[in-house]
Amino acid sequence: MSTHLRAVSLRALLFAALLIPTAALANTAGELQHLQNFHLAAQKSLGDFYMYNGMEGDQRYARMIDASRQQAREQLDKLANLRDVGAARLQGQLQQQWQAYDQELTTLMTALQKQGYTDLQPVADMASRNRQVLATAQALYEALQPMDGSAVSTQASAIRQLSLLMQSIAVNYAARSASVGASFSADSSERPIEELVADFSTRLAALRNQPGNSAAINTALDGVATKWRYIESSLRNYNEKSVPFLVNKYSDSIIRSLADVDALLAQSGSAP
Known part of the structure; x- marks a missing residue:
């Protein structure tokens, strides 16, 4: 290999090495944004349910619940294939907790539609599940955030x-x-x-x-x-x-x- 070609190859390798941290940082910033959006949507879905309950089944709030849930699902799906092992484990835990909460929300909406009211204990259980989802989402956010906070x-x-x-x-x-x-x-x-x-x-x-x-x-x-x-x-x-x-x-x-x-x-x- 000529001296010129070796110099070009070295420059290319150095350039690629410099790009790796930048790309990783951008990827982490994107993951953190998805988590922020998920957190807000998951939290909002509970508030939307209370509005739906308090407004005696107003379908406007049923549509808002569905929109919040869809937003949460989409943002959570974008967090697949996380590089960090600990973060990936938290993501799997978050996915399971979200699915359980989502199912409880569906059950309570159905009950409200059929009988016009919901019992307090299932609502309390669902609210507790929502807090669990948000706590895990926050833990995952912190796990993904670089130590220097650069993302x-x-x-x-x-x-x-x-x-x-x-x-x-x-x-x-x-x-x-x-x-x-x-x-x-x-x-x-x-x-x-x-x-x-x-x-x-x-x-x-x-x-x-x-x-x-x-x-x-x-x-x-x-x-x-x-x-x-x-x-x-x-x-x-x-x-x-x-x-x-x-x-x-x-x-x-x-x-x-x-x-x-x-x-x-x-x-x-x-x-x-």
């Missing part, structure tokens, strides 16, 4: 945590409105709803005050803040007047807007 930036991670918190608040509120109580919520910490609301407000303000925010990110976060203010009072005073339809509608919109912020961060290079 998702600190700011993007904060945005995702805020989305999960909004979903927890919405499910908690829907559970109360459906008269099944806080113990049926998707918040594994079982914190009082007023504490969750205060936490959301604090985190949102901190994100808006980040000095490195672009104008587009600040505009999007201002939109989130406007929507949040519209339901914040109702959430803080949940015992005075129940407005589940309003909270459900605006929480969905807030979560979509936070996903837009996440996308803006990725485009700006703040997240891979």
